[in-house]
Amino acid sequence: MNTTARRLASIVMVMFLALLVSTTWIQFFAADSLNSDPRNARTLYEQFGTDRGPIVVGGEAVADSVPVDDEWNYQREYTQGRLYAPLTGYYSLVSGTSGIERAENDFLAGSADALWVDRLRNLLTGTDPQGSAVELTVDPAAQQAAWDALGDQRGAVVALEPSTGRILALVSKPTFDPNDLATHSTKDANDAYLELSNAEDKPLNSRATAEIYPPGSTFKLVTAAAALESGEYTADTVVDAPDTYTPPGTDRSINNYGGTSCSSSGEQSLADALRISCNTAFAELGVTLGDEALQEQAEAFGFGSGMTVPFGTAASVFPAPPIDPAFVAQSAIGQWDVAATPLQIAMVSAAIANDGEVMEPYSVDRVRDQNLDVVSETRSNSLGRAVSTDTADQLTDMMVGVVEGGSGTAAQISGVSVAGKTGTAQTTSDAPPHTWFTGFAPADDPQVAVAVFVENGGSIGTSEATGGQVSAPIARVVMEAVLNG
Structure with a gap:
């Protein structure tokens, strides 16, 4: 060559x-x-041309793909879209995915590694690919009850199964209709997304999991837990309960709700202080316990960590020490820089109901392939112990006192012992307070734990709004729906 x-x-x-x-x-x-x-564009055609699997609640599809006569072949359709939007999220040509649609995309699209047998079978038989069904943990009766009870008020409701962490209800208002984003008209979908994104009340953001708020007096459960865990207090320990309390290092005093007196003697038991939600008692108690003890207890309940349920949630916040004593006092009653999601507050009650053990919340029960075989199933997972069993028992008794004869009587259920705690969180001087309620039932055999958050006084809409008035009745309805299911 x-x-x-x-x-x-x-x-x-x-x-x-x-x-x-x-x-x-x-x-x-x-x-x-x-x-x-x-x-x-080829990827888009492949994705939207596939028969995407349904999202299922109580045996019924709340999101499914329906055949359409256009170049995409299938379009996502959401039944009761507004009711389940904070869970399902959306599946859109223009704005992508969110919620379960994003977190479980591989299963819904049929591309998950666990589905390789199905893909091989489809290849050999020439069958069109089909996504898997994602079954949620949600109780449809509880979800509907939460939606109806919240009404036109802005806020959120979360219900958990204490022993497992299963999310039984998750409602956020205002919400949106995922069908508006699922349309194949890119102009209409884009217009809808821009309108929702620019809306002042943030309907795309779940108030249950994506936003944090001052928890007000519901945080007194964390402060009480820290006191009991210290070994220096029991539910019967007498604590100071003055008409006003001025923390060290400041001349600004803390008052009780409406300027009322917690006790004619200026002191009361820890249980009574929680029952009537005495601000001065818990503010002084918080200063005595110290910022590190409060932070450690808050983190034991889950503060400071975002979760996946399976979509991501915002991390609840307790300010890092060192904190000035004046701010420790405010933090102990759920004010200043303390902020939490309703999901986190529900987790606090659920942990107390579960003998002190925190269970990781989750919303996906199982996944079934196109032959209805289970290919994935969520197992309950412990995040650790927040308090001892003895502390959980004492807190339960104290919370029962709140509902039986304290600030939470509107959460009472006939024939059922309910444990609970109200909260009224100050925001700005010119806005009504946020209202809260968290609790569980039955107190002696917990089946459901709830948190109800209502923005700026809800339907009352004045500074007179309280958690006992606004949020506790909603919690009662949701707990009844679970117990009667």
Whole structure:
């Protein structure tokens, strides 16, 4: 072979090698990035041309793909879209995905590793691919009860099964209709998304899991837990309960609700202080316990950590020490920089109901493939112990006192012992307070724990609004729905 032929052969071999390397790189190493590139129309056609699996609640699909006569073949359809939007999220050509649609996308799209047998079967038989069904933990009766009871008020309701962490209800208002974003008209979908994104009341943000608020007196459960866990207090321990309390290092005093007196003697038991939600008693108690004890107890209940349920949630906040005593006093009653999601407050009650053990909340029960075989199932998972069993028992008795003869009587259920705690959280000087209630029932055999948050006094809408008036009745309805189910 002459020199020219050898050179030509070498060049051809180099070109073939370059082609081989390039093809290998594109098909294997760059495949994921190319598939996820929003400019890749082929990926969009593949995704939206697939029979996406349903999201199921109580045996009924609340999100499903229906055949349509256009280039996409299928369109996402949400029954009772507004009711379940904080859970399902949306699946949109324009704005992508959120909620369960995003978190469980691989199963819904049929592309999860666990579904390789189904994909192989479809390939061999020529059957069109089909996504898996994602079954939620939600109790449809409790979800509807929470929706109806919250009414036109802005806020959120969360209900959990204390022993497992299963989310039984999750409602947020105002909400949105995912169908508006699922339309194949890109103009209509884009207009809808822009309107929702720019709305002042943030309907796309779940008030149950994505936003944090001052928890007010519901945080007194955490302060009481820290006191009991210290070994220096019991429910019967007498604590100071002055008409006003001025923390060290400040001349600004803390008052009780409405300027009332907690006790004619200026002191009362810890149980009575919780029963009537005495601000001065818990503010002084918080200063005595110290910022580190409060932070440690808050974190034991889950503060400071975001969760996946399976979509992400905002982390609740307790300010990091060192904290000035004046702010420790405010923090002990759920004010200043303390902020929590309604999900987190529900977790506090659920942990007390579960003998002190915090269970990780979750909303997906199981996933079934196109043959209805279970391919994935969520197992309950402990996040650790927040308090001892003895402390949980004492807190339960104290919370029963709140509902039987304290600030939470509106949560009473006939024939059922209910444990609870009200909360009224100050926001700004010119806005009504947020109202809260959290609790569980039955107190002696807990089946459901709830948290109800209502923005700015709800339907009352004045500074006179309280958690006992506004939020406790909603919690009662939701607990009854679970217990009667």
